[in-house]
Amino acid sequence: MLLRAEDAKDWFYKGEGAANIVLGYCGSSLSLVGKVLRIQKVAKGRSRSPNGCFVLSNHERLVWRDIGELLECTSKDAAARAFIQHVMSNPLDSKHVDAGILVHVSKEFLEAVEGNIKSQRPPWRVDASKIDVLHESALIISDHSIISGTPKHDLCIAVEIKPKCGFLPSSEYIVEANAVKKHVTRFKMHQFLKLHEGKISQISRYDPLDLFSGLKDRIHLAITALFACPQNNFRIFFNGSLIFGGLGGGLDNTVVQSHKAEEAIVDLISPSGLQLASFLELVAEAIFGSGILDKLLETQQLDVLDIEGAIHVYYNIISQPCAICKNLIDAELLHQYSFLHSLSLEESLKIVRGYLIAATAKDCSLMISFSCTEAGHNASDCNSASLKSSNQCYNYKACFIDLDLKTLEKMVHYYKLDQKIVDFYKTSGEIEGNPSILEVEAHLEKKN
């Protein structure tokens, strides 16, 4: 399939992340109804990778040498697809992942889309990146914000949750000075840094450990906290359109203002027979009943050594002197890390592969779409969840999105960011409760 300039009018802006723009379909082609198109972006001022070259670097080719299809990829979409199909679908269960289909896109199609959607993109995203119009392919994926093919599919409500890391690391390679990592979630610590950097305006009370707890009440607590402060972790769609939550990016500008949010959402979703509180309960019920986050947690836990251990192993793979050990004078620590440096290449590759798969699992999102069922009418490919309060049953479908491969070169960034997050938390994190930026800044000033 080739998408040409004249097809651009059938695609509307749906959302975007740091790397991709996602468009919904409003045309009449039966093969495209219910699909989205995921298009690569390129950072402004950055040179794009030329078509036809391998996506993976030589060291990455070593890490992923067993995944033949991935090695051959010459575009990021093809690599995204191969990675989902051959790597992520095993631990996450293929029924919850959707690798998509590659389509050809003409330069004229991409230019026309760029012009059509510009006014709807968040301005900071427009400043940072644009559609890579020289990229010759894109991915067609099912639109997970709707359930197509059910009798009442026109009344569909969906949530998108970016759960982030759902466990506390316990690696022996975490240095004593960073022991706080074993007690406080990375999400919470990162909130303080994000607040300081102006990426968010308040600290979220969402606790990933609640969401991943496997306990219905704690899952419900997590969903309520996400709704109260959605940032880029929570969105609600009604009939495929975003009605609550930000358009992506670190800034937490909600589409619906928080004080109006409840009324607006209640109005919008009432035709589906749901009140807001019961909707949040339904989301918790579906997460609890499906057990879908158990698989995600297991996949995240493929990060066994934490970045404080994995970074040493990374240097084994790139065959360079370890930049961490180089600056260490503590003999005991050096001895501990020398064990990691003595691992065989095979063992090192396994550890880093696990770390990168876990990194993808810590950054992906879960989409759950619900539609009201008529008595006895359950779509075969859906699960169902019922609400005690209303005795109403809902079909739902859950799928992971954004399962892109993280680059091996990011390991150094991961190490630096981890240290930055912990260091910042140690100086500001003792403030109890839900501090504002002013309180955190005042606290830091007092400490300095």
Ligand SMILES: O=P(O)(O)O[C@@H]1[C@@H](OP(=O)(O)O)[C@H](OP(=O)(O)O)[C@H](O)[C@H](OP(=O)(O)O)[C@H]1OP(=O)(O)O
């Ligand atoms: O490092 P993190 O935990 O901040 O995660 C990044 C995300 O930030 P978040 O904290 O979720 O707002 C970040 O999300 P935003 O752009 O902030 O919405 C990206 O998902 C980034 O992945 P990539 O660089 O696009 O492959 C993410 O980078 P990875 O760490 O997953 O590579």
Ligand SMILES: Nc1ncnc2c1ncn2[C@@H]1O[C@H](COP(=O)(O)OP(=O)(O)OP(=O)(O)O)[C@@H](O)[C@H]1O
């Ligand atoms: N299959 C889908 N169905 C419905 N909506 C989708 C789908 N895939 C993506 N979206 C929407 O588009 C947004 C951006 O997509 P995605 O997360 O894949 O972009 P990204 O650039 O890879 O993100 P990141 O910043 O995490 O790297 C999502 O947050 C979601 O709202």
Ligand SMILES: [Zn+2]
């Ligand atoms: Zn080392």
